Amino acid sequence: MPGNLANLPPNGRSKDGLLRQMAQMRHHDADWREGKVFSLVFFAGEEAHEVIREAHALFFAENGLNPTAFPSLRRFETEVVHMSAGLLGSDGRVVGNMTTGGTESILMAVLAAREWAKVHKPNVSAPEIIVPATGHPAFAKAAHYFGVQVVQVPVGVDFRADPVAVETAVTPNTILIVGSAPSYPHGVVDPIPELAAIAQERDILCHVDACVGGFLLPFVRRAGFPVPDFDFTIPGVTSVSADLHKYGYAAKGASVILYRSRELRRYQLFATVDWPGGIYASPTMAGTRPGGTIAAAWAIMQYLGEEGYVNIARQVMETAVTIRQGIAQIPHLTILGDPPASLMAIASATLDIYEVGDEMGLRGWHLDRQHFPASLHLTINYAHVQQAGAFLADLTEVVTLLRRPTLRRVGNRLLLGTAGAATRLLPRRWVSALTGKAAALLGGGGSLPSRSAAMYGMMGTLPNRGDLHDLVLDLLETFTQPETVVEKGFAKEER
Ligand SMILES: *Cc1c(COP(=O)(O)O)cnc(C)c1O
Numbered sequence: 394m395p396g397n398l399a400n401l402p403p404n405g406r407s408k409d410g411l412l413r414q415m416a417q418m419r420h421h422d423a424d425w426r427e428g429k430v431f432s433l434v435f436f437a438g439e440e441a442h443e444v445i446r447e448a449h450a451l452f453f454a455e456n457g458l459n460p461t462a463f464p465s466l467r468r469f470e471t472e473v474v475h476m477s478a479g480l481l482g483s484d485g486r487v488v489g490n491m492t493t494g495g496t497e498s499i500l501m502a503v504l505a506a507r508e509w510a511k512v513h514k515p516n517v518s519a520p521e522i523i524v525p526a527t528g529h530p531a532f533a534k535a536a537h538y539f540g541v542q543v544v545q546v547p548v549g550v551d552f553r554a555d556p557v558a559v560e561t562a563v564t565p566n567t568i569l570i571v572g573s574a575p576s577y578p579h580g581v582v583d584p585i586p587e588l589a590a591i592a593q594e595r596d597i598l599c600h601v602d603a604c605v606g607g608f609l610l611p612f613v614r615r616a617g618f619p620v621p622d623f624d625f626t627i628p629g630v631t632s633v634s635a636d637l638h639k640y641g642y643a644a645k646g647a648s649v650i651l652y653r654s655r656e657l658r659r660y661q662l663f664a665t666v667d668w669p670g671g672i673y674a675s676p677t678m679a680g681t682r683p684g685g686t687i688a689a690a691w692a693i694m695q696y697l698g699e700e701g702y703v704n705i706a707r708q709v710m711e712t713a714v715t716i717r718q719g720i721a722q723i724p725h726l727t728i729l730g731d732p733p734a735s736l737m738a739i740a741s742a743t744l745d746i747y748e749v750g751d752e753m754g755l756r757g758w759h760l761d762r763q764h765f766p767a768s769l770h771l772t773i774n775y776a777h778v779q780q781a782g783a784f785l786a787d788l789t790e791v792v793t794l795l796r797r798p799t800l801r802r803v804g805n806r807l808l809l810g811t812a813g814a815a816t817r818l819l820p821r822r823w824v825s826a827l828t829g830k831a832a833a834l835l836g837g838g839g840s841l842p843s844r845s846a847a848m849y850g851m852m853g854t855l856p857n858r859g860d861l862h863d864l865v866l867d868l869l870e871t872f873t874q875p876e877t878v879v880e881k882g883f884a885k886e887e888r
Contacts (some may be wrong), residue, residue, distance in 0.1 A: 423618035423759055428780040436776035437642035437705060441693060443645045448685075450693030455684030457491075458675065466487040466684050473637070475733035476694055477649045480544035481603065481633050482612045488658045489651035490676045491637075491687055495604035496531040497678050498634035498650035500660045502600045503569065505632065505652065508660035509598065510568040522569040523562050525554035525583060526765075527576040529602055530792060542566070552576070554583035560591050567595070573602045578763055578770065580736030582606070582621045589629030598631040598657075603773070604648065604710035605736065607635020612706035613734050615699070620733055631657060640774065642697070642705070644689035650677075705775050709735050712781045713773045719785035723792055729768055738768035743789045744795050752791040758784065777783035810818050 406873040409888045425434035436442065452466065452823045460467035470491045478487040492498045503522060509519050521542045524532045528545075544567070546558040554572055563570075570592045572583035585601055592599035601623055603610070614620040624633060633651045637643035651656040664674035697705070713735040720726050720739060726749075739760075740746055761770040777784070790822050 400768050401544065401618075425776060427757075428776040428778075429757050431770065431777075432761050432772050434758075434776070435639050435642050435774045437693070437697070438775060441642060441696060445689040445693050445698045448454060449644045449689040450453055450685070451654045452688035453683070453685035455688075457682030457684055457687050458680060463684065465806055467685050473647075473687070473690050473694060474649055474651070477607070478625075478651055479633055481607060481635060481651060482626035483651075484625065486654055487651050488655050489649050490647045490658075491563070491682075491690065492650055492660075493646045493679055493683075493686070494634045494638065495529070495634055496534065498604065498636070499529065499531040499602065500535045500678055501633045501650045502634060503532065503541060504539055505657060505660040506569040506598045507539055507541055512660075513596075514568060514847075517566050517568060519566050520568045521558055521564060521566045522571060522661075525559070525576070526574055527552060527554070527578050527581075529573050529577055529604065531604075532571055532602075541568075542857075548576075550577040553587060556584055556587040556591060558782075561586060563591065563595060563597075567597055569598045571600050571602060573615045574606045574621075575732060575734060575736055576602075577605055578734065578768075579738045580732030580734060581730040582610075582623055582733060585621070585623045586627050587629065589627050592631070593629030597627050601630050601633045603809060604634050604636040605639050606734065607633065607649075608637060608639065608641035608702070609706065609709075609734055612640075612699075612702040613710055614712060615703045616707040618710050618733070625651070632819075636685075637693075640706075641690065641693065641774070643693045644686050646683060646686035647690040687777060691876050699710060703875070708778045709773055709775055712778050713737070715781040716771065716773065716784065719781070720788070723746065723789050725792055726788070726845070729766070735771075735773040737771050738763060738775075740766055740768040744792065748795055749788075749791055752794060756787045756791070758787065759860045872876045 423430045423433070425436060451875050455463050455466055457463065457466045457470065460470075473568050474489045478489065481487070490501075492501060503792045506522065507520055510520055519542060521544050522532065522536065522542045523546060525548050526545055527548050533543050535541065536595060543566075544562050546562050547555065550557040553576075559570060570588050572585045572588040585599075586830055600787075603623060606623070610620045610623060624630065631653050635641075635649050635651070637647035637649065638645045641647070650661070652661075662674070662676055664672070717728055717737065720728055723739050724862075725743045727740055727742070732738075739749075741749065746769055747762055750762055753760055753769075763770050783818045789855050
């Protein structure tokens with residue numbers, strides 16, 4: 394249409410019509426309420442859901458950037474941080490802030506470490522952070538943003554960080570040692586006391602990534618299950634990240650970054666007094682800070698209380714134990730390492746585990762694929778409490794099916810839908826383009842492998858991981874391109 398300068402609809406639309414369309418647009422989204430999706434969404438039941446929805450709606454317009462304008466938000470954040478610090482072993486001196494998620498919390502911890510080192514480690518010429526291989530990519534992202542070097546160290550056979558490898562990796566440029574409680578891929582808790590001791594002896598910092606565990610492990614322990622020490626009760630731990638929007642069951646966009654002391658937190662803060670717009674101060678990455686998520690985090694903590702969280706943790710753990718024991722009964726499947734809580738990875742020495750994932754996908758279960766080694770990921774939360782039996786029954790059936798090679802297995806039609814963790818949620822033609830390019834790189838002339846399992850296995854063995862890296866960035870670029878542009882672009886490349 395000529396003159397449609399902004400690509401906006403030329404005229405406004407009716408509220409009813411567009412809300413109806415949006416409701417319809419959700420039909421192809423993952424249905425997490427059923428308890429068959431194993432990551433991305435954490436659900437504590439309908440009533441809790443209503444609490445965060447309403448609390449969020451009450452404050453969705455407010456802005457946490459200026460706490461003096463909204464004393465309510467300031468109080469929510471202060472109390473959320475205070476409650477979180479108490480859960481995570483504060484001696485009363487731990488301080489922190491809310492952020493929009495685990496990534497932002499980790500960015501803050503790495504930034505604070507870099508700024509701290511400028512003052513306390515003047516001889517550091519090129520700051521390094523030591524991150525076990527299973528540490529979250531947010532640390533690599535922080536390094537990418539802030540000009541810090543990641544020194545990656547392998548984990549042990551139990552998939553936990555290896556203190557000897559970490560100690561060996563320390564150099565005069567090391568500013569920070571990272572441990573996870575637990576790590577996302579295998580759900581195991583790194584030996585935080587050992588890692589923190591290495592850091593403390595050398596007067597460097599130690600961050601515990603409790604993004605997924607921070608609002609899980611304390612309650613799992615109170616529910617009576619054994620949990621290794623991981624928090625501020627350990628000398629040498631200098632910062633901890635914990636995500637409210639995971640096992641805190643808060644609305645998306647809520648995490649906390651905590652520091653052992655005010656002095657340390659100071660290195661994360663930003664202020665300028667030179668701007669014509671006035672004096673500007675901001676504690677975290679975000680400028681405008683959404684009031685709704687801050688309010689909803691406070692609300693869910695008040696609504697559940699310690700008792701509520703412990704009850705949920707108990708049920709989640711009972712489900713996790715049932716699933717673990719059930720998997721132990723299924724031949725050909727194993728759990729990697731010894732995860733103490735409700736995250737775990739399923740692997741197999743005899744079956745192609747991605748094929749297991751494909752077949753489970755056919756039965757409606759969404760399991761993320763992992764590699765190094767190949768495995769399927771489970772994050773069991775309250776949404777799965779009723780599902781352990783059905784899950785194990787399907788898993789048993791799938792393994793039996795895959796042991797009979799003459800039977801029909803997942804066909805090509807699934808190929809494009811389940812190509813891997815990075816691509817699982819994408820429209821088929823995007824994955825198709827990625828697959829085609831990957832196949833071409835491998836000398837396959839663009840022909841597609843026969844099954845998604847084969848496809849993901851192939852991605853894991855691409856000769857040059859730089860090629861894969863570029864492929865994934867290509868794909869990322871297309872995410873926010875209008876469909877027509879994407880189709881044209883890919884049509885050209887595929888020809
Ligand atoms: C989820 C997660 C993160 C990142 O958190 P986001 O909220 O996705 O940014 C970091 N570390 C671990 C262990 C996680 O599970």
